[in-house]
Amino acid sequence: MSAKSTQGPGGKKPASAATNLIAGGGAGMMEALACHPLDTIKVRMQLSRRARAPGAPKRGFLKTGSEIVKRETPLGLYKGLGAVLTGIVPKMAIRFTSYEWYKQLLADDKGMVSGKSTFSAGLAAGVTEAVAIVTPMEVIKIRLQAQHHSMADPLDIPKYRNAAHALYTVVKEEGFGALYRGVSLTALRQGSNQAVNFTAYSEFRAFLQKYHGTNDLPGYETMAIGLVSGAMGPLSNAPIDTIKTRLQKTPAEPGQTAIQRIVNISKDMWKTEGSRSFYKGITPRIMRVAPGQAVTFTVYEYLKTVLEKGREMIPGGQYEE
Numbered sequence: 001m002s003a004k005s006t007q008g009p010g011g012k013k014p015a016s017a018a019t020n021l022i023a024g025g026g027a028g029m030m031e032a033l034a035c036h037p038l039d040t041i042k043v044r045m046q047l048s049r050r051a052r053a054p055g056a057p058k059r060g061f062l063k064t065g066s067e068i069v070k071r072e073t074p075l076g077l078y079k080g081l082g083a084v085l086t087g088i089v090p091k092m093a094i095r096f097t098s099y100e101w102y103k104q105l106l107a108d109d110k111g112m113v114s115g116k117s118t119f120s121a122g123l124a125a126g127v128t129e130a131v132a133i134v135t136p137m138e139v140i141k142i143r144l145q146a147q148h149h150s151m152a153d154p155l156d157i158p159k160y161r162n163a164a165h166a167l168y169t170v171v172k173e174e175g176f177g178a179l180y181r182g183v184s185l186t187a188l189r190q191g192s193n194q195a196v197n198f199t200a201y202s203e204f205r206a207f208l209q210k211y212h213g214t215n216d217l218p219g220y221e222t223m224a225i226g227l228v229s230g231a232m233g234p235l236s237n238a239p240i241d242t243i244k245t246r247l248q249k250t251p252a253e254p255g256q257t258a259i260q261r262i263v264n265i266s267k268d269m270w271k272t273e274g275s276r277s278f279y280k281g282i283t284p285r286i287m288r289v290a291p292g293q294a295v296t297f298t299v300y301e302y303l304k305t306v307l308e309k310g311r312e313m314i315p316g317g318q319y320e321e
Helices: 017-047 061-072 074-078 081-105 115-145 163-174 176-180 183-212 219-249 258-273 275-279 282-312
Strands: none
Touching (some): 017 081, 017 115, 017 219, 017 282, 081 163, 081 183, 081 282, 219 258
């Protein structure tokens, strides 16, 4: 992979922190609103402990989704959305800002960044967002998504009423540390996701920029390369994500370390459900992550361009803060 200058994902100079906050947050909200139902289906599939008997029909993502809608109304597909929307702005701001910072840190004396450095910057950015935002957000989201209650029946009162109530209840009953259950697996998943994602996206974009002879690519091409690069991460770390989901869904047992729980969950999955269980939810996860990255990069690039043009109109070329 050829070396590239320390440019942002759009092939231009690194965006400011304000741009990353606004553009990244806007892109993240669009991604969540468009793709959250697929994430709910993925979580339900990962939490399913059914061992399919030989010859039994496969319970895929369409069947899982239809059962949620039938039993819990279409709103059931959006369980946990509040937790996602609450964390999406800082998550995306941290992702893009830390990625640019790590990439500049890893640049050589001429300001060039190799493909290996791009991979490392993406890995570090993924770990940063996992520790700062993603882990507690996902603990709350998964607790809400795992509840099999009807949102149409007012008498069917769930344990966790909303994201704020779930946060309060988890901290009250299990302690603040429960919000960071599975942080090592989340960091590993997010790190590998963003390492693959940013590297693939940067390489595809550099190729198209060279092909067209310009740094500015049409929106449909940005969406296409975001879609392809976004699909690569889930394929590489599906077992990690499935184990993480089961770890975060249930309270910790007294005297059991995180490593012991991870090992026990893995052994139980292998013994009772087989190797296929580690890839439960892979279809909706790819369908969730790949379009999500397509939306994220497309909206991010568009908003960044608009915001950077606005910044250039301010005397001195900086945002007024």
